[in-house]
Amino acid sequence: MSRRNLLRGAAVGAGAITLPSLLAACGSGPGGDGKTITMGSNSSDPVPKKAFADAFAAYGKQSKDGRKVKVNTVDHNTFQENINRYLQGKPDDVLMWFAGYRMQFFAKKGLLHDISDNWGSYQGFSPALKAQSTGEDGKQYLTPYYYYPWAVFHRKSVFQEHGYTAPKTLDEYITLAKQMRKDKLVPIAFCDKDGWPAMGTFDYINMRTNGYEFHKNLMAGQEAWTDKRVKDVFDTWRSLLPYCQPGANGRTWQEAATSLQKKEAGMAVFGLPHPGAQFPKAEQADIDFFPFPVINPEHGQDAVEAPIDGFLLAKKSKNLNNKANMESAKDLLKWLATGEAEDIYLAGDPNNIAVSDQADISKYTPLQKKAVELVSGAKQISQFLDRDTRPDFSSTVMIPAIQTFINKPKDVDGLVNSIERQKKTIFATED
Amino acid sequence: MSISRRAGRRGPRRFTRRDLAVLGVLLGIPILLDVFIVWGPTLASIALSFTSWDGIGDIRWVGTQNYENLFTNYPQFWPAARHNLLWLAFLGLVATPFGLLLAVLIDRGVRFSRFYQSTLYMPVVLSLAVVGFIAQLIFSRDQGALNAILGDTEKPTDWLGDPDLNIWMILLAAAWRHTGYVMILYLAGLKAVDASLKEAAAIDGASEAQTFFRVVFPTLRPVNVIVGVITVIEALRAFDIVYAVNKGRNGLELLSVLVTDNIIGEASRIGFGSAIAVVLLLVSMGFVVTYLVQEIRGEKNR
Numbered sequence: 258m259s260r261r262n263l264l265r266g267a268a269v270g271a272g273a274i275t276l277p278s279l280l281a282a283c284g285s286g287p288g289g290d291g292k293t294i295t296m297g298s299n300s301s302d303p304v305p306k307k308a309f310a311d312a313f314a315a316y317g318k319q320s321k322d323g324r325k326v327k328v329n330t331v332d333h334n335t336f337q338e339n340i341n342r343y344l345q346g347k348p349d350d351v352l353m354w355f356a357g358y359r360m361q362f363f364a365k366k367g368l369l370h371d372i373s374d375n376w377g378s379y380q381g382f383s384p385a386l387k388a389q390s391t392g393e394d395g396k397q398y399l400t401p402y403y404y405y406p407w408a409v410f411h412r413k414s415v416f417q418e419h420g421y422t423a424p425k426t427l428d429e430y431i432t433l434a435k436q437m438r439k440d441k442l443v444p445i446a447f448c449d450k451d452g453w454p455a456m457g458t459f460d461y462i463n464m465r466t467n468g469y470e471f472h473k474n475l476m477a478g479q480e481a482w483t484d485k486r487v488k489d490v491f492d493t494w495r496s497l498l499p500y501c502q503p504g505a506n507g508r509t510w511q512e513a514a515t516s517l518q519k520k521e522a523g524m525a526v527f528g529l530p531h532p533g534a535q536f537p538k539a540e541q542a543d544i545d546f547f548p549f550p551v552i553n554p555e556h557g558q559d560a561v562e563a564p565i566d567g568f569l570l571a572k573k574s575k576n577l578n579n580k581a582n583m584e585s586a587k588d589l590l591k592w593l594a595t596g597e598a599e600d601i602y603l604a605g606d607p608n609n610i611a612v613s614d615q616a617d618i619s620k621y622t623p624l625q626k627k628a629v630e631l632v633s634g635a636k637q638i639s640q641f642l643d644r645d646t647r648p649d650f651s652s653t654v655m656i657p658a659i660q661t662f663i664n665k666p667k668d669v670d671g672l673v674n675s676i677e678r679q680k681k682t683i684f685a686t687e688d
Numbered sequence: 689m690s691i692s693r694r695a696g697r698r699g700p701r702r703f704t705r706r707d708l709a710v711l712g713v714l715l716g717i718p719i720l721l722d723v724f725i726v727w728g729p730t731l732a733s734i735a736l737s738f739t740s741w742d743g744i745g746d747i748r749w750v751g752t753q754n755y756e757n758l759f760t761n762y763p764q765f766w767p768a769a770r771h772n773l774l775w776l777a778f779l780g781l782v783a784t785p786f787g788l789l790l791a792v793l794i795d796r797g798v799r800f801s802r803f804y805q806s807t808l809y810m811p812v813v814l815s816l817a818v819v820g821f822i823a824q825l826i827f828s829r830d831q832g833a834l835n836a837i838l839g840d841t842e843k844p845t846d847w848l849g850d851p852d853l854n855i856w857m858i859l860l861a862a863a864w865r866h867t868g869y870v871m872i873l874y875l876a877g878l879k880a881v882d883a884s885l886k887e888a889a890a891i892d893g894a895s896e897a898q899t900f901f902r903v904v905f906p907t908l909r910p911v912n913v914i915v916g917v918i919t920v921i922e923a924l925r926a927f928d929i930v931y932a933v934n935k936g937r938n939g940l941e942l943l944s945v946l947v948t949d950n951i952i953g954e955a956s957r958i959g960f961g962s963a964i965a966v967v968l969l970l971v972s973m974g975f976v977v978t979y980l981v982q983e984i985r986g987e988k989n990r
Contacts, residue, residue: 507849660938
């Protein structure tokens with residue numbers, strides 16, 4: 258045993274003792290029969306949990322070979338925090354996870370099974386979806402399931418009452434915000450206590466100003482944060498801050514969505530499920546949105562921020578070494594990739610939209626239909642800042658940086674210098 | 689203990705093989721636990737702090753790079769270190785003396801003292817994370833009770849979002865619990881003070897204050913030691929309350945939070961996080977060593 262292995266063993270042992278690894282306990286399944294697939298689920302909230310249960314039950318019912326899914330649900334945050342140890346330990350056969358960089362990272366570390374052969378038979382997925390499911394080596398690792406686009410949300414009734422129209426450009430957006438303030442509304446509900454909600458605004462201003470390619474490269478660490486283009490993003494954002502709800506760092510997204518619901522605020526940059534979760538049922542139909550306004554006509558409204566959730570095969574799952582099991586797992590993924598499977602899920606959780614264009618959208622709410630239109634019209638689909646870059650960079654550098662910017666919007670130079678210095682040290686650890 | 693003493697009385701030859709086995713197990717298990725739960729992780733942390741590791745790939749030695757990075761290039765580090773010390777100072781200089789004051793007042797038998805005693809003790813049974821949730825109900829800018837009472841709707845104070853303010857609000861919330869804890873310990877101590885001492889002081893013509901500071905307080909020495917240790921421990925392990933409020937960001941940074949931020953999660957920066965943990969260890973050691981030195985000196989002087 259080399260010294261390095263010894264050290265690693267000691268460290269893993271220490272980690273196992275000090276940080277109770279709840280997930281490891283869930284890894285063991287029945288497995289042996291080749292027909293039962295274990296599923297690691299991070300959907301611990303009641304609504305999605307029930308909707309997933311419906312979908313998996315439907316899979317078991319339609320399977321002619323008697324295949325079925327055994328779900329191990331773990332609290333969402335616990336799942337996120339333990340994903341490293343989970344994937345290296347005894348993972349379930351199939352697990353729920355995200356598209357983009359956060360999937361690619363694990364694919365690169367050799368912790369996921371290549372499912373390119375499955376992709377050969379998938380239908381109804383756009384090229385943008387395929388790109389988000391593809392690792393850096395050009396192979397596919399993810400089966401996408403649903404997504405939830407981000408946009409500027411508002412209440413129809415408020416817009417009707419005051420005669421507002423959806424702004425198309427940044428100037429119109431600011432004019433509207435000024436009018437709202439005259440009408441005694443907080444123009445833009447704004448929150449960042451949780452650390453991530455304001456990232457959506459940053460992403461949109463960046464993609465509207467500099468385009469999707471720049472966003473992607475910036476997130477991948479290939480562009481300097483001290484670049485003038487990044488400073489432009491912060492400068493534009495600063496010009497919007499006077500219209501945003503003050504005290505954002507002390508406000509959760511639930512509180513911001515509530516001020517939109519109470520008609521105290523006029524608009525808010527959110528993902529599809531956020532206002533939905535805070536609006537009572539009777540007022541759901543009053544939610545509307547418009548795409549984030551144009552800043553640079555060259556990029557128009559090409560890019561849409563729409564995080565994708567889906568399914569992966571864990572390489573360390575012992576059951577998958579068994580051919581029959583592997584076949585069953587791939588069969589499950591194939592079924593999950595159909596429009597029908599997504600319909601069953603979305604019937605129980607209408608706050609997202611299906612990725613497949615074969616999904617039945619006739620039962621969608623008008624808001625969901627509009628979201629489908631928004632996504633299908635997009636030239637590029639971005640994930641979210643924290644899904645498009647290294648997780649250590651987004652959580653230890655970007656969250657505090659954006660909160661600092663909200664507190665002290667004037668010192669952009671100091672801010673981007675600090676981000677760039679930290680980025681260099683973090684991206685330098687790349688193998 | 690009792691085995692060895694008995695063995696000592698009857699002579700060393702009485703150690704049978706069975707005694708040795710029992711001794712070995714009884715001593716061995718704690719030592720093993722100590723090594724695996726305390727020393728192992730501590731030494732592993734120190735070793736890992738000189739490496740770069742993301743939890744999956746190879747471990748690479750990077751020398752003191754993590755520390756250089758930490759001191760010069762991590763904006764949250766110095767605020768976190770300052771907050772840890774502020775936490776200690778606040779609990780030690782404000783909350784603990786206040787707990788003592790309350791204990792003295794209740795011990796003197798003010799009216800409704802039982803009621804005060806139970807009310808003040810109540811928060812002690814709550815976890816600090818729960819105290820954090822309660823603090824949010826009170827201090828939240830839009831929906832908090834405090835702003836509602838102040839009736840400040842035009843420009844409400846952002847108690848938890850303003851990085852210059854929130855640490856003080858959280859310290860108040862933490863002190864709410866700490867004060868009750870300290871009070872109950874001192875109450876127990878005060879009950880044990882021999883009443884004849886106070887009488888003697890009164891006969892000698894000492895005022896109330898003199899009696900307390902010259903006579904009663906010195907006899908509380910054992911309690912003082914316990915309270916001191918508890919205060920230091922509470923201050924250094926503060927984590928749950930800030931994590932419950934805003935994950936320990938934006939003005940509520942603590943070293944323990946930074947360790948968690950860097951180590952837990954995907955693509956963890958285990959080397960860097962360990963370096964922060966080592967700093968926290970050193971800070972704690974500073975207090976532990978000071979305390980031990982004081983104690984040993986105290987023992988000798990007595």
